[in-house]
């Protein structure tokens with residue numbers, strides 16, 4: 001086993017028993033949602049995965065170790081600590097070697113999940129190509145990770161804070177399949193449609209698992225985006241989210257927000273500008289993804 005990995009008792013037991021395991025990220029806890037909803041949601045999402053027949057493994061960097069599966073106290077720590085560092089690929093050695101507290105992004109969670117032998121990972125939204133990337137070069141490291149690390153990422157698409165068309169072009173260039181569940185359209189996180197289609201519609205866990213097994217058996221390394229639209233009853237009106245997104249983008253520009261601070265800044269502004277309604281949608285879509293991811297992990301395990 002890898003020297004940096006530390007499994008929680010629940011995840012260690014799941015590994016020993018050959019049970020399906022679902023990875024969860026922690027930047028969504030530290031930088032994606034406010035306290036206490038972040039910690040409550042993290043716990044509820046873990047329970048949904050258990051109810052779906054799999055074992056949740058929330059991943060974070062604590063005490064110089066990659067923790068695979070967190071205790072209640074560790075979830076609380078990540079949800080409250082003001083010094084939790086947002087950890088993507090480039091930050092991982094620094095945060096581990098310096099014994100700092102790290103919350104993993106999609107990219108870093110994929111790396112850690114692969115090290116731990118976990119193939120299915122559930123989150124809310126992935127990073128992507130930012131609007132104006134042709135001059136800012138702001139492209140999330142999540143996309144490069146999807147190109148090289150063999151983990152399926154169940155998400156609700158990407159937010160319209162990003163350039164969704166360019167994000168899909170980038171994924172195509174790097175050979176990352178974008179699968180959609182229950183509809184042909186690629187979802188845009190708060191809304192069910194983005195105006196773009198996914199590459200392949202695969203509605204059932206059996207079809208999704210067969211796709212993943214085939215990709216990896218062919219030696220085609222890299223991730224797969226499994227995009228699962230927010231339930232219709234929880235989606236936000238498109239006009240409202242578009243208007244608020246434009247305002248948040250303008251504020252980020254005016255305030256000179258750059259680098260790794262861009263995404264957390266936009267997420268926090270959108271939440272504030274919608275008076276918290278976007279948070280309710282965010283929570284609902286992550287839970288919906290947890291149901292989808294648990295079913296996929298169970299099927300992957302029974303058909304490998």
Ligand code: PSU
Nearest residue numbers: 027028032105106125127140141260263
């Ligand atoms: N998008 C969301 N919610 C999130 C994130 C993105 O809708 O919480 C987080 C994820 O952890 C993602 C990261 O991996 O932000 C991307 O950050 P960046 O754009 O700096 O790569």
Ligand code: MN
Nearest residue numbers: 138139140259
């Ligand atoms: Mn960025």
